[in-house]
Amino acid sequence: MPRSTLFAALFTALLSTSVSALSLSELTQQDASAGLKDALTQGAEVAVQELSAPGGFSNNPDVRIELPGNLGKASRTMKMMGMGSQITQLEDSMNKAAEAAVPQAQSLLVGAISKMSVQDAKSILTGPADSATRYLETSSRDQIRALFLPVVKDATDQVGLAQQYNAFASQASNFGVVDAKDANIEGYVTERTLDGLFEMMAEQEAEIRNNPTEAATSLAKKVFGSL
Numbered sequence: 252m253p254r255s256t257l258f259a260a261l262f263t264a265l266l267s268t269s270v271s272a273l274s275l276s277e278l279t280q281q282d283a284s285a286g287l288k289d290a291l292t293q294g295a296e297v298a299v300q301e302l303s304a305p306g307g308f309s310n311n312p313d314v315r316i317e318l319p320g321n322l323g324k325a326s327r328t329m330k331m332m333g334m335g336s337q338i339t340q341l342e343d344s345m346n347k348a349a350e351a352a353v354p355q356a357q358s359l360l361v362g363a364i365s366k367m368s369v370q371d372a373k374s375i376l377t378g379p380a381d382s383a384t385r386y387l388e389t390s391s392r393d394q395i396r397a398l399f400l401p402v403v404k405d406a407t408d409q410v411g412l413a414q415q416y417n418a419f420a421s422q423a424s425n426f427g428v429v430d431a432k433d434a435n436i437e438g439y440v441t442e443r444t445l446d447g448l449f450e451m452m453a454e455q456e457a458e459i460r461n462n463p464t465e466a467a468t469s470l471a472k473k474v475f476g477s478l
Contacts (some may be wrong), residue, residue, distance in 0.1 A: 284372035288364050291383055295360040298452050303353040309346035313454070314447030316345045316440060319420075319433040341412040345436070348406035349444040355398035356391075356448060363391040384453040392445055399444055404437040413437075 301307055308314050318338065364387070367375075375382040407413040416436045424434040433439040 280369045280373065284367065284369045287372045287375065287383075288367060291364045291367075291387070292361050294452070295364065295387070296357060298448065299353055299357045299360070302448060302451065303350050305350065307353070308349045308444075308447060309343060311447075311451075314443075314450060316349055316443045316447070317342055319439060320430060337412060341410065341416060344407060344410040344413065345440045345443075348403045348437075348440050349447065351406050352399040352402040352441070352444050353448060355402060356395045359391045359394050359398065360387055363387055366390070381453040384449055387452070388449045392449070395448075396441060396445060399441045400437060403440045403444065407436050407440065 302311075302314070308316060318341070367386070371386060375386055379385075413436045417434070420434040420436070424431045432442070
């Protein structure tokens with residue numbers, strides 16, 4: 252089964268049965284919490300695997316990292332005019348740096364899931380379409396950032412254009428062309444990597460909540476029981 256299909260199936264098993272399962276007398280809140288943790292752990296692992304694969308960022312238009320602000324607009328024009336080879340090289344390096352950093356997130360995501368309380372699980376199961384993703388982002392983004400940053404810096408330092416970006420973007424930020432927070436390439440790529448990780452998880456979570464299908468995994472059958 253393709254990774255993306257597995258991720259969808261895991262959330263389907265969880266979310267399409269959650270409301271009915273929680274109403275069954277034989278299912279305790281502890282069982283529901285354990286089932287949610289299992290599904291989220293496997294889902295996080297699959298998301299990390301997808302994004303860390305070659306092209307995980309660069310080939311996905313939803314998370315691909317491009318130059319920020321007006322620099323991004325100018326770069327797209329230059330590419331259309333055939334003058335964007337160096338820009339393409341820089342953007343490729345940024346996306347590869349993101350792909351290299353993402354595996355660092357897995358252990359922290361699993362740790363955040365393991366610390367989830369029964370009340371946290373209940374709020375996620377009955378909350379908005381991105382409740383699980385936002386729980387994980389709130390509880391782990393700062394720690395994941397600290398792990399991503401040195402990996403991204405190591406990857407971008409190997410590209411001469413990265414130093415040029417920092418020098419140019421620093422000046423450009425003084426004129427409002429680039430936000431000050433994006434004037435440093437490792438900081439910018441780190442934040443976009445975090446955004447991409449949580450965006451992918453949120454999109455798939457929302458899709459499954461909005462279009463639930465019949466659960467067919469052994470995890471759903473074991474934890475949530477019959478409907």
